Amino acid sequence: MPDTKYIFVTGGVTSSLGKGIISASLGKLLQSRGYKVTIQKLDPYINVDPGTLNPYEHGECYVTVDGAETDLDLGHYERFLNVPTTQANNVTTGRIYQTVINKERKGDYLGKTVQIIPHITDEIKRNIKLLGSKHKFDFVITEIGGTVGDIESLPYIESVRQLRWELGKNCQVIHLTYVPYLAASGELKTKPTQHSVKALLEEGVQPDILVLRTERELTPDIRRKVALFCNVDIQSVIQSIDVKTIYEVPLKMQEEGLDVTVLRKFGLPIEPKADLTEWTAFVDMLKNATETVNIGLVGKYVELADAYKSIIEALIHASAYNRRKLSLKLIHSEKIDEHNISKEFEGLSGIIVAPGFGHRGIEGKIQAVKYCRENNLPFFGICLGMQCAVIEYARNVLHLQGVNSTEMEYNCANPVIDLMEEQKTISQMGGTMRLGAYDCSLKTGSNVEAIYGSTSISERHRHRYEFNNKYLSLFEEGGMKPVGTNPDTNLVEIVEIPEHRWFVGVQFHPEYRSTVVNPHPLFVAFVKAAIS
Numbered sequence: 038m039p040d041t042k043y044i045f046v047t048g049g050v051t052s053s054l055g056k057g058i059i060s061a062s063l064g065k066l067l068q069s070r071g072y073k074v075t076i077q078k079l080d081p082y083i084n085v086d087p088g089t090l091n092p093y094e095h096g097e098c099y100v101t102v103d104g105a106e107t108d109l110d111l112g113h114y115e116r117f118l119n120v121p122t123t124q125a126n127n128v129t130t131g132r133i134y135q136t137v138i139n140k141e142r143k144g145d146y147l148g149k150t151v152q153i154i155p156h157i158t159d160e161i162k163r164n165i166k167l168l169g170s171k172h173k174f175d176f177v178i179t180e181i182g183g184t185v186g187d188i189e190s191l192p193y194i195e196s197v198r199q200l201r202w203e204l205g206k207n208c209q210v211i212h213l214t215y216v217p218y219l220a221a222s223g224e225l226k227t228k229p230t231q232h233s234v235k236a237l238l239e240e241g242v243q244p245d246i247l248v249l250r251t252e253r254e255l256t257p258d259i260r261r262k263v264a265l266f267c268n269v270d271i272q273s274v275i276q277s278i279d280v281k282t283i284y285e286v287p288l289k290m291q292e293e294g295l296d297v298t299v300l301r302k303f304g305l306p307i308e309p310k311a312d313l314t315e316w317t318a319f320v321d322m323l324k325n326a327t328e329t330v331n332i333g334l335v336g337k338y339v340e341l342a343d344a345y346k347s348i349i350e351a352l353i354h355a356s357a358y359n360r361r362k363l364s365l366k367l368i369h370s371e372k373i374d375e376h377n378i379s380k381e382f383e384g385l386s387g388i389i390v391a392p393g394f395g396h397r398g399i400e401g402k403i404q405a406v407k408y409c410r411e412n413n414l415p416f417f418g419i420c421l422g423m424q425c426a427v428i429e430y431a432r433n434v435l436h437l438q439g440v441n442s443t444e445m446e447y448n449c450a451n452p453v454i455d456l457m458e459e460q461k462t463i464s465q466m467g468g469t470m471r472l473g474a475y476d477c478s479l480k481t482g483s484n485v486e487a488i489y490g491s492t493s494i495s496e497r498h499r500h501r502y503e504f505n506n507k508y509l510s511l512f513e514e515g516g517m518k519p520v521g522t523n524p525d526t527n528l529v530e531i532v533e534i535p536e537h538r539w540f541v542g543v544q545f546h547p548e549y550r551s552t553v554v555n556p557h558p559l560f561v562a563f564v565k566a567a568i569s
């Protein structure tokens with residue numbers, strides 16, 4: 038395609054309507070027609086990235102191959118499109134201002150007054166267009182975080198307004214709103230949508246397509262009314278009805294003709310239809326599974342499942358491929374101890390100990406590892422979960438005294454997990470962990486080598502602490518095997534207990550790599566072990 042087409046997805050009425058899923062679904066439909074598609078998220082907050090945000094604030098921090106700490110919506114983009122994203126796919130207000138202020142300090146603005154318009158909006162536009170020009174995508178879908186009318190998102194909407202002029206026919210705006218159902222009067226209400234489109238118009242942007250989230254089928258009358266009041270044609274009023282799983286949304290959007298409407302407006306061919314064979318096969322597996330697999334996820338942010346978004350999605354993929362329905366119990370690590378653990382774990386056939394930071398809930402996690410190890414229950418430790426497995430083994434099998442991670446206890450006698458050498462001089466918190474994809478060599482004959490079907494892998498990281506190699510031979514001889522190491526630094530990335538039914542701890546985050554068409558082998562093998 039000669040010119041990159043830019044599609045903006047804005048949201049109105051309320052947050053949490055699923056702009057990310059709509060963007061990802063449209064991306065999937067266009068990609069399935071053979072187009073090269075990428076999706077970008079613009080976040081209106083002032084943090085430079087979500088890396089320093091508490092998971093309670095914003096859910097999981099998603100890490101890309103190039104080590105960017107990003108919004109969890111990028112996880113959806115990767116899971117749907119099966120194409121890696123990078124730092125360029127997530128831009129925040131903090132990053133925009135940082136760049137502009139750095140330029141100002143360097144004198145790049147030649148004495149001009151630096152202002153939101155044009156300097157901030159220019160920087161926003163540069164970031165949007167960068168994806169199209171540098172990477173030659175056919176479609177760049179840009180999701181604007183927040184809700185129309187927010188003070189914070191104003192510069193972004195203003196940039197969209199300007200880009201509509203600059204890009205002309207190569208630009209479209211999709212606005213996602215909500216149509217509430219009033220039980221008392223038994224009616225669906227369009228007024229919030231009308232108001233939200235008005236708010237967008239006040240900022241100078243007429244949407245081309247409206248996607249209406251709804252719990253009930255929209256009648257033709259409702260669609261006509263929205264079209265009339267919001268200046269769009271009836272084909273551009275798209276219903277997005279609640280579905281059981283987010284993975285059904287692309288199929289629903291295809292039924293509603295979202296991709297056809299977009300292509301028609303761009304003057305692009307609408308035949309042949311998007312081929313969703315592989316996708317449909319996955320959704321069928323997901324929906325037709327009758328038997329369940331019961332997994333427990335032990336973590337300290339369980340009040341907010343979004344904190345573990347990618348782990349949960351990876352488990353959903355793995356369960357579907359094992360023809361099982363996932364039944365997930367989220368277990369608060371602060372609430373388990375040696376007395377109640379057998380009750381808490383009753384009926385579960387596999388346990389994941391989650392990643393995390395700081396000492397809160399750590400002893401519960403260690404208790405969970407102990408229970409799995411002693412009861413031959415499949416165990417999967419991720420990042421801090423792996424570190425807990427190492428601590429537990431040193432305490433209860435190797436019988437060392439004063440064992441801990443120096444993250445939890447700085448002066449412990451046996452720091453089996455310790456701060457990485459290159460972290461010792463770091464004082465700044467943001468963007469300074471060991472981040473992104475690193476190679477890892479797997480030991481021949483290990484369980485993980487069989488699972489990956491390879492001795493050389495690459496996985497994404499986000500941590501400061503590591504297995505302390507001073508204890509390497511002690512663990513090796515004591516039965517917990519370091520079976521994955523970084524080829525350049527010798528850092529231990531994977532431990533396993535070969536005698537156990539399934540006991541694997543990984544320093545990296547395999548969950549970031551699990552997609553609908555490429556479920557992660559470790560998750561698939563873990564679920565398989567749980568049901569065997």
Ligand code: GLN
Nearest residue numbers: 392393420421500501502
């Ligand atoms: N807190 C641990 C570290 O920094 C583990 C991090 C994680 O689980 N992502 O090494």
